[in-house]
Amino acid sequence: MNNQSNRVSEFFDSDSEGSNVLWQYVQSMSPETIAQLSKPSSSEVFQVMERNIVGLLGNLPPEHFGVTVTTNRENLGRLLASAMISGYFLHNAEQRMAFEKSLQSASDSPRL
Template sequence: MNNASNKISELFGDGAESGNLLWQYVQSMSPETVAQLSKPGSQEVFQVMERNIIGLLGGLPSEHFDVSITTSRENLGRLLASAMMSGYFLRNAEQRMAFERSLQDVPEVG
């Protein structure tokens, strides 16, 4: 197994509940923290995340198809890790955009 697979197995466990560090970490958080971390900072971030997850799962409209997705624990862990990394990236990009916009509003000195 490569290093990335080892990290995924370490985070999501290999079937043993005691080895599931991510689940233990999430359970240790207060409900307010989980709610805050689960909400995107803006509607734009929410829409990009939604499109990303739909792209990962497949884009068949559920109102016209009886869509059922089956996966393994490891693949679900990878999907979660991908969604989390995308969320971090988008949040950082959103913060950078806001910072750059605020700098444009600052009058030049000199």
């Protein structure tokens, strides 16, 4: 577990060798690429991501509670990494579902 912690923190720890590699990569992207990557391709993916993050942070209704979340740099980095991995997984699952639907519709269509 500690080894995994070291791997995650190397992206977010400014004192590590090759510091801020992920941040440098994100900064090198064009604004159009970042905008495209920041938007889920479907409302279903957006809803799943929203539920995931709300589940990680807690779910108190904002109209009744003034919620403030505080954390340290390492835990924020872990939250970011978790959200990125979840988004990547959901994007791949969505692509696979679309591929399977297209294969199913192709096999259901009459052949000439």
